[in-house]
Amino acid sequence: MSNKYITSVEERRLNGEDREDEEDDDEGNEKGMEAWERAYADERSWESLQEDESGLLRPIDNSSLHHAQYRRRLRALSAASSTARIQKGLIRYLYIVIDFSRAAKEMDIRPSRGVVVAKHVEAFIREFFDQNPLSHIGLITLKDGIAQCLTDLGGSPDSHIKALMGKLEFSGDASLQNALDLVHGYLNQIPSYGHREVLILYSALSTCDPGDIMDTIQKCKKSKIRCSVVGLSAEMYICKHLCQETGGSYTVALDESHFKELVLEHAPPPPAIAEFAVSNLIKMGFPQRAAEGVISICACHKEAKVGGGYTCPRCKARVCELPTECQICGLTLVSSPHLARSYHHLFPITTFNEVASSSFNNPQHKLPKTCFGCQQTLPLPGKKPSLRVACPKCNQHFCLDCDIYIHESLHNCPGCESQNSKAVTEE
Amino acid sequence: MASVPSKLYSDDVSLLVVLIDTNPFFWGGVNTTNASSSLSFSTFIAHVLSFINSILLLNQLSQVVVIATGVNSCNYIYDSSSQTVTENSENGIIPARSSQILRKLEEFVSADEQLSKDLSQARVFSLLSGSLSLALCYIQRVFRTGSLHPQPRILCLQGSPDGPEQYVAVMNAIFSAQRSMVPIDSCVIGSQHSAFLQQASYITAGVYLKPQHLDGLFQYLSTVFATDLLSRSVLELPKPAGVDFRASCFCHKKTIDMGYICSVCLSIFCKHHKKCSTCGSVFGEAHPEVTSTSDKKRKTPMA
Numbered sequence A: 001m002s003n004k005y006i007t008s009v010e011e012r013r014l015n016g017e018d019r020e021d022e023e024d025d026d027e028g029n030e031k032g033m034e035a036w037e038r039a040y041a042d043e044r045s046w047e048s049l050q051e052d053e054s055g056l057l058r059p060i061d062n063s064s065l066h067h068a069q070y071r072r073r074l075r076a077l078s079a080a081s082s083t084a085r086i087q088k089g090l091i092r093y094l095y096i097v098i099d100f101s102r103a104a105k106e107m108d109i110r111p112s113r114g115v116v117v118a119k120h121v122e123a124f125i126r127e128f129f130d131q132n133p134l135s136h137i138g139l140i141t142l143k144d145g146i147a148q149c150l151t152d153l154g155g156s157p158d159s160h161i162k163a164l165m166g167k168l169e170f171s172g173d174a175s176l177q178n179a180l181d182l183v184h185g186y187l188n189q190i191p192s193y194g195h196r197e198v199l200i201l202y203s204a205l206s207t208c209d210p211g212d213i214m215d216t217i218q219k220c221k222k223s224k225i226r227c228s229v230v231g232l233s234a235e236m237y238i239c240k241h242l243c244q245e246t247g248g249s250y251t252v253a254l255d256e257s258h259f260k261e262l263v264l265e266h267a268p269p270p271p272a273i274a275e276f277a278v279s280n281l282i283k284m285g286f287p288q289r290a291a292e293g294v295i296s297i298c299a300c301h302k303e304a305k306v307g308g309g310y311t312c313p314r315c316k317a318r319v320c321e322l323p324t325e326c327q328i329c330g331l332t333l334v335s336s337p338h339l340a341r342s343y344h345h346l347f348p349i350t351t352f353n354e355v356a357s358s359s360f361n362n363p364q365h366k367l368p369k370t371c372f373g374c375q376q377t378l379p380l381p382g383k384k385p386s387l388r389v390a391c392p393k394c395n396q397h398f399c400l401d402c403d404i405y406i407h408e409s410l411h412n413c414p415g416c417e418s419q420n421s422k423a424v425t426e427e
Numbered sequence B: 001m002a003s004v005p006s007k008l009y010s011d012d013v014s015l016l017v018v019l020i021d022t023n024p025f026f027w028g029g030v031n032t033t034n035a036s037s038s039l040s041f042s043t044f045i046a047h048v049l050s051f052i053n054s055i056l057l058l059n060q061l062s063q064v065v066v067i068a069t070g071v072n073s074c075n076y077i078y079d080s081s082s083q084t085v086t087e088n089s090e091n092g093i094i095p096a097r098s099s100q101i102l103r104k105l106e107e108f109v110s111a112d113e114q115l116s117k118d119l120s121q122a123r124v125f126s127l128l129s130g131s132l133s134l135a136l137c138y139i140q141r142v143f144r145t146g147s148l149h150p151q152p153r154i155l156c157l158q159g160s161p162d163g164p165e166q167y168v169a170v171m172n173a174i175f176s177a178q179r180s181m182v183p184i185d186s187c188v189i190g191s192q193h194s195a196f197l198q199q200a201s202y203i204t205a206g207v208y209l210k211p212q213h214l215d216g217l218f219q220y221l222s223t224v225f226a227t228d229l230l231s232r233s234v235l236e237l238p239k240p241a242g243v244d245f246r247a248s249c250f251c252h253k254k255t256i257d258m259g260y261i262c263s264v265c266l267s268i269f270c271k272h273h274k275k276c277s278t279c280g281s282v283f284g285e286a287h288p289e290v291t292s293t294s295d296k297k298r299k300t301p302m303a
């Protein structure tokens, strides 16, 4: 580590003057400000206001925001369904690299960047395992110029979160190269059908490396490791270069809620690029859960246990937890609901169409008075844009609230599920 | 919903959505094949009506919604929050309510039967995924009314066997119920256990029960399924006798306990295929347990 040099950094202003000033003379700022001034500077209360058409300040309207978000996701959904049968990399091996250098002490996001990052990593890990069953996560921290492996690749969210929350100390410099070298070593060993990914949450504005980072980037590119970075300060050239080379995405957060959004964008499986992973059929068993109160000896701990437990369908051995590998016959055991959580990605339901006002005047069509889903009365046509939508497959009408619920959470069309034409055509 | 916004809901006020299986293949066959524990559709409905009436008598603010699960359609039968006119009839509330539910149910069953005549081949499976989806949409509407609403739960009264082709849709509904913290209770009146409902109740923390003696159905309903969510924490309710976690294969819609998983999209197949029918990936030579060799080293310290 004697031959350190700092990789050149290209900064770009992202969030106006205030952020820039804080980076430059943070020390001076903190001393120069009165306590009451700091309270305003820390809370950034102006960010939750917006100007209306007459120039008055109003709190940000959340309902319009929510609707816009829904529309955006709907558009993405219909784009996905038009390119039918999109491949998704559903078995992912992801290392999360967290910057715990001294830059994580910065308090522009309260209580500090490092603590906020840890908080959202926790939420991310839970969401990740929800959306990517059978995937693995490992955690790496950057501190004092070195990269350290906090947890090995594993499928249990709680062990990662526990390890992370016990290690919230920030000091020294961050080194991108050390992180990439470490990750590269680990990810090179994983099975060929797995998708190799790194998500770097970077607070610092520089990287302090022992050698030429460009070589390391090329090494990652060769090993097909997809590297993505979410920055917390300004955009850096080296991060952008890394993501461009390896096919990842680079984003910089403006504030805490934006950071959360950017991190969670990495939870859904990315479209698989055929060359990135070899597809395979893996044999698996779906064990039954034993009745509560039954006493049996488990194969994994070799202890007598009361209740719970699962039975391997091939050798009938008892295991305590899923997913696991049967200790006796080696079969991979998973809980089938765990797999089924991701099936709505495979069979997305079609976007509902707004009911055109012309069809209201059609005497042949008797318009339903209520929403098929929730029985809410549907308003009759006015001059306003349609307040009802219809499923193109079953032609049932739904209210807008049901439309959102059906596409965002339920992933079933109640109309299509309540008719039998689907089953009959399969015969 | 508009009729009850100002009332104060305590935490023992329930919204109970009852899904009634009206499958004619099940109800028509049950008397002939399984004479020992037989239950005719009319006796079944009589038990359920008494149960619904007793729920509404337990707490005036409680609400009951009835949805019929047919073989070709699903529909709303009754909603206690939207019934105001009929309750003033001369015979009193309960007979009026019962006859109204019976009338709507009769209409539904004959309409459902009409649909199966139109189709070339009738199915034996009830559309559980449809009625579950309807129930969840209704419950979301209650959630939208604000923070004050009755505690919702779903009760499935299921007789006919699971329809394996509904596997994905039923699982989607279960996960959505879990996310909104809506328990799904199941009372299975058929001759065999339902793997769908075992999983539904297990995942959503509802109660799963397959009564031993069907002539005492009302007893089971009123002692187990009438309990509100608050009381459940202090009661000893029946514990599941195991959960069937078997899945349906995508190729034949067969229920399997061992199978092959596509590593790209996680589709389940009952035997080895050359190409994934869901995502189109072409598989190399069979690596039956490829994970066991390379993963072993890393997995052991986690266990």
Ligand SMILES: [Zn+2]
Pocket: A298, A299, A300, A301, A302, A303, A319, A320
């Ligand atoms: Zn064990």
Ligand SMILES: [Zn+2]
Pocket: A312, A313, A314, A315, A316, A317, A326, A327, A328, A329, A330, A331
């Ligand atoms: Zn085994």
Ligand SMILES: [Zn+2]
Pocket: A371, A372, A373, A374, A375, A376, A398, A399, A400, A401, A402, A403, B137
């Ligand atoms: Zn609706």
Ligand SMILES: [Zn+2]
Pocket: A391, A392, A393, A394, A395, A396, A413, A414, A415, A416, A417
């Ligand atoms: Zn539809």
Ligand SMILES: [Zn+2]
Pocket: B249, B250, B251, B252, B253, B254, B269, B270, B271
């Ligand atoms: Zn099959």
Ligand SMILES: [Zn+2]
Pocket: B262, B263, B264, B265, B266, B267, B276, B277, B278, B279, B280, B281
């Ligand atoms: Zn596939």
